[in-house]
Amino acid sequence: MSLRIVVCVKYVPDATGDRHFADDLTVDRDDVDGLLSELDEYAVEQALQIAEDADDAEITVLTVGPEDAKDALRKALSMGADKAIHVEDDDLHGTDVMGTSLVLAKAIEKAGYDLVITGMASTDGTMGVLPAILAERLGVPQVTLLSEVKVEDGTVTGRRDGDSASEQLEASLPALVSVTDQSGEARYPSFKGIMAAKKKPVESWDLEELEIEADEVGLEGSWTAVDSAAQRPARTAGTIVKDEGEGGKQLAEFLAGQKFI
Amino acid sequence: MAEVLVYVDHVDGAVRKPTLELLTLARRVGEPVAVALGAGAEATAAVLAEHGAVKVLTADAPEFAEYLVVPKVDALQAAYEAVSPAAVLVPSSAEGKEIAARLAVRIGSGIITDAVDLEAGDEGPVATQSAFAASFTTKSRVSKGTPVITVKPNSAPVEAAPAAGAVEALAVTFGALATGTKVVSRTPRESTGRPELTEAAIVVSGGRGVNGAENFGIIEALADSLGAAVGASRAAVDAGWYPHTNQVGQTGKSVSPQLYIASGISGAIQHRAGMQTSKTIVAINKDAEAPIFDLVDYGVVGDLFAVVPQLTEEIQARKG
Ligand SMILES: Cc1cc2nc3c(=O)[nH]c(=O)nc-3n(C[C@H](O)[C@H](O)[C@H](O)COP(=O)(O)OP(=O)(O)OC[C@H]3O[C@@H](n4cnc5c(N)ncnc54)[C@H](O)[C@@H]3O)c2cc1C
Ligand SMILES: Nc1ncnc2c1ncn2[C@@H]1O[C@H](COP(=O)(O)O)[C@@H](O)[C@H]1O
Numbered sequence: 195m196s197l198r199i200v201v202c203v204k205y206v207p208d209a210t211g212d213r214h215f216a217d218d219l220t221v222d223r224d225d226v227d228g229l230l231s232e233l234d235e236y237a238v239e240q241a242l243q244i245a246e247d248a249d250d251a252e253i254t255v256l257t258v259g260p261e262d263a264k265d266a267l268r269k270a271l272s273m274g275a276d277k278a279i280h281v282e283d284d285d286l287h288g289t290d291v292m293g294t295s296l297v298l299a300k301a302i303e304k305a306g307y308d309l310v311i312t313g314m315a316s317t318d319g320t321m322g323v324l325p326a327i328l329a330e331r332l333g334v335p336q337v338t339l340l341s342e343v344k345v346e347d348g349t350v351t352g353r354r355d356g357d358s359a360s361e362q363l364e365a366s367l368p369a370l371v372s373v374t375d376q377s378g379e380a381r382y383p384s385f386k387g388i389m390a391a392k393k394k395p396v397e398s399w400d401l402e403e404l405e406i407e408a409d410e411v412g413l414e415g416s417w418t419a420v421d422s423a424a425q426r427p428a429r430t431a432g433t434i435v436k437d438e439g440e441g442g443k444q445l446a447e448f449l450a451g452q453k454f455i
Numbered sequence: 456m457a458e459v460l461v462y463v464d465h466v467d468g469a470v471r472k473p474t475l476e477l478l479t480l481a482r483r484v485g486e487p488v489a490v491a492l493g494a495g496a497e498a499t500a501a502v503l504a505e506h507g508a509v510k511v512l513t514a515d516a517p518e519f520a521e522y523l524v525v526p527k528v529d530a531l532q533a534a535y536e537a538v539s540p541a542a543v544l545v546p547s548s549a550e551g552k553e554i555a556a557r558l559a560v561r562i563g564s565g566i567i568t569d570a571v572d573l574e575a576g577d578e579g580p581v582a583t584q585s586a587f588a589a590s591f592t593t594k595s596r597v598s599k600g601t602p603v604i605t606v607k608p609n610s611a612p613v614e615a616a617p618a619a620g621a622v623e624a625l626a627v628t629f630g631a632l633a634t635g636t637k638v639v640s641r642t643p644r645e646s647t648g649r650p651e652l653t654e655a656a657i658v659v660s661g662g663r664g665v666n667g668a669e670n671f672g673i674i675e676a677l678a679d680s681l682g683a684a685v686g687a688s689r690a691a692v693d694a695g696w697y698p699h700t701n702q703v704g705q706t707g708k709s710v711s712p713q714l715y716i717a718s719g720i721s722g723a724i725q726h727r728a729g730m731q732t733s734k735t736i737v738a739i740n741k742d743a744e745a746p747i748f749d750l751v752d753y754g755v756v757g758d759l760f761a762v763v764p765q766l767t768e769e770i771q772a773r774k775g
Contacts, residue, residue: 209705209724213587233706291556292565318587320705320728321568322549323556326524330557335635336524339549341699351639354523355699357548358466362639363523369635375706376699417565417599421581424592429736429750436743437757442765445737446773448753452735454657454681454714455773 197251197345200307201241202298202328203234203270205263206318213318218413219420220288221318230266233313235380238270240373241311242381244345252276254305258286258297264396271391272383278396279305285401288413291324297411298324299331300404309350310370314339325372335365341376457541459485460534462554463503463511464546468495470502472654473546473608478506480573480611484580485541487618488512490534490625492527493519497622504620506613512537512625523636524550528557530627535562537625540601542580544573547605555605564600571610571711571732580604588705588728608653609711644700652684652701657714658733660686660703661696662726664719664740664759668696673763674718680770686710686730688720704729718759722747739763 207213211226238255245251255270257263258281267278281301289297302310310332315322329336337343340352340363350369354361355376383391401408409415435444449455459481464471474489481487489508491499496513503511512534518526531554535543545555547569559566570582580602584593597603652658659681661674671685678685687697689704703710705725715733720726722738722745730736731750738747743756755762 209588213590215586215591215593219593290565292560295560314706317705321552323552323566323568326553326556327560330528330560330632333632335632336553337636338523338553356550357644357700359641359643361523361641363636364639365636417559417597418567418595419598420593420595422594423586426585426590426592429752432736432748432752432754434743434748434751434754434756437755437762439761440765441739441755441757441762442767443769445739445753445755445762445766446769448737449714449770450773452714454735455770 197245197248198306198308199241199245199251199253200302200305200310201237201253201255201270201275202310202312203238203255203257203266204231204313204316205229205257205259205266206231206316209317215423218288219423220413228262228265230269231313231317233315233317233375235273236373236375236377237311237313238273238275239380240343240377242274244309244343248345254279256298256301256305257281258294258301267396268391269383271394272388273381274387277394279399280396281399281404283400285408285412288416289411290416290418291319291321291327292417293411293415295324295327295331297404297406298328300406301399302332304404308367309345312370312372314372314374325370329370332370335369337363337365337369338372340371340373343371343373343377457485458488458538460531460538460540460543461487461489461508462531462543462545462551463489463491463499464548464551465491465495465499468498470499471546471651472613473606475502475506475613476608476611477544477546477606478503478508478616479614480606481544482507482616483573484575488538488540490531492530500620500622504618505615507616507618508620509618511620511622513622514625514627516627518629518633521638522634523638524553524557525635526629526633527554528561529629529633530625531558532561533627534625535601542602542604545603545605547607552605555603559600559603562600564603565597566603567595567597568605569709570604570606573604573606585732588724589731607709607711649678650682650684652686652703652708653710655684655710655712657681657683657716658686658703658710658712658730659683659716659718660688660720661691661718662688662720663690663694665691665696666719671697673760673767677716677763677767680767680774688726717747718763720747721745722750
């Protein structure tokens with residue numbers, strides 16, 4: 195039987211752009227170019243490798259996001275995923291992690307799955323908690339923050355490098371996996387891959403199709419409220435000296451003046 | 456006064472510093488009740504009491520070590536149901552965030568992660584967070600359910616505030632999901648004898664400019680002269696020069712020390728994301744145009760192989 199893999203990918207504002215908040219204190223997605231979150235490329239890569247090792251596997255990439263989020267799906271398809279699902283609805287604007295995880299869980303269940311793979315964190319929100327919440331909602335084992343992952347005979351194994359120890363983990367499918375940027379470089383789409391991606395199916399689902407009410411998501415349904423967002427004052431310009439042979443000593447003088455020595 | 460649950464991060468009974476910082480913050484919004492799980496849980500009580508815990512709920516069971524995350528969520532949920540707290544505070548470690556997030560969805564509450572400060576507010580605790588690689592500061596609240604908030608290390612001072620710290624056994628029953636992910640083996644990280652990266656008052660980091668694993672010795676020597684932790688940029692980690700556990704930045708550790716010294720690091724946005732909130736920033740880089748110089752309080756344009764050893768020597772001389 196075919197191994198059904200769903201990879202959750204997020205479309206995020208480019209981190210090297212001038213990211214800021216919109217008037218309603220949601221992330222401004224209009225002024226900065228978006229792209230497939232780099233950390234989710236690792237999830238797509240591991241899905242491709244797991245699929246290559248399996249006799250028969252199918253990879254669906256899934257995103258919840260605005261119209262432009264299709265770009266992220268196209269990128270994942272051109273890397274080699276088989277099909278894509280885009281959940282898009284005007285009522286989704288301003289959804290927080292609880293709402294997003296609800297939508298993803300419903301969509302994953304509707305799509306059907308044996309294995310869900312996510313990135314370690316999104317590069318815009320950087321909460322890194324969605325994978326755990328998604329596992330809770332789906333009621334499947336959470337095998338998260340893996341720097342190495344393998345799927346064999348209905349079992350997923352992997353290595354989680356934590357702060358105080360490195361752990362070897364094991365769980366039965368169906369399961370949810372998240373992978374870190376230590377899991378292995380993501381491949382670049384080939385020209386052939388890019389051409390093939392244009393013909394791969396992209397389904398669009400809205401909230402009604404997932405039987406989710408508008409007030410469960412969006413700014414209204416958010417379980418947290420941002421009261422203010424202020425740009426951090428730019429750091430005041432410091433002293434910069436050119437090393438003419440005494441740079442280390444000058445630096446020591448500065449540190450002594452600041453009471454670090 | 457309302458009670459506030461504080462999840463205790465400890466190693467065999469030795470409480471890690473961020474938990475004591477949480478107690479400081481918890482006292483601003485209520486009476487701290489600590490939850491300590493696993494081997495050595497009861498041994499945490501004395502130090503928690505000294506820092507303000509009125510009660511310490513403890514539980515130990517093999518499941519906490521043998522399975523990933525979920526048994527701890529079951530226990531924290533049991534504590535939540537026993538106490539009905541006004542808020543739940545958890546240290547922002549990778550595991551802490553996962554525990555907090557699963558608890559939040561179970562109890563129908565919103566979650567705030569990686570807070571760097573916390574105050575009492577009219578509508579519940581107000582958390583300060585940094586956004587977009589620390590270029591913005593936001594203030595937010597949980598608007599549904601009991602606030603679940605994870606807090607970064609170095610967000611508050613550790614303060615003595617003696618309280619009863621009475622130990623109470625917490626009754627925990629594990630749900631079906633608790634044994635879903637087995638921890639087959641665990642290899643503890645070898646101690647370097649240096650301070651923990653996220654907790655250190657001073658962090659000394661090296662990047663691509665260090666140019667080889669063998670050269671990291673000069674970064675370590677500087678760190679040791681200051682009693683500092685050692686950090687590395689992703690370029691240095693990816694090159695295999697230094698372990699990933701020491702990586703500073705978006706996909707590594709986020710640090711907020713009193714002093715951060717960057718050598719041979721250009722200051723890419725993903726690196727800045729993990730160190731921009733440091734109090735004093737110092738950089739040594741041979742390229743005067745490197746973006747790291749936009750952040751510094753003091754910068755030396757020069758070759759790190761000349762500047763760093765001289766600095767180390769001078770510090771040692773001054774310390775006598
Ligand atoms: C999704 C994503 C996540 C990332 N996460 C992280 C992260 O967590 N942490 C992180 O650090 N990066 C991260 N990066 C990578 C980041 O973009 C940069 O590539 C990286 O920080 C560069 O490291 P560096 O400054 O050491 O190297 P470089 O940018 O190559 O800079 C080296 C610097 O050393 C200087 N130098 C060279 N020789 C000497 C010498 N002898 N003396 C003095 N100076 C010298 C050079 O002038 C240069 O400025 C991430 C990237 C992505 C896409
Ligand atoms: N809107 C979204 N659509 C699809 N996947 C998402 C979305 N948001 C987050 N994810 C997934 O969840 C992971 C962690 O996100 P976060 O908890 O927001 O940092 C990401 O790496 C993605 O795999």
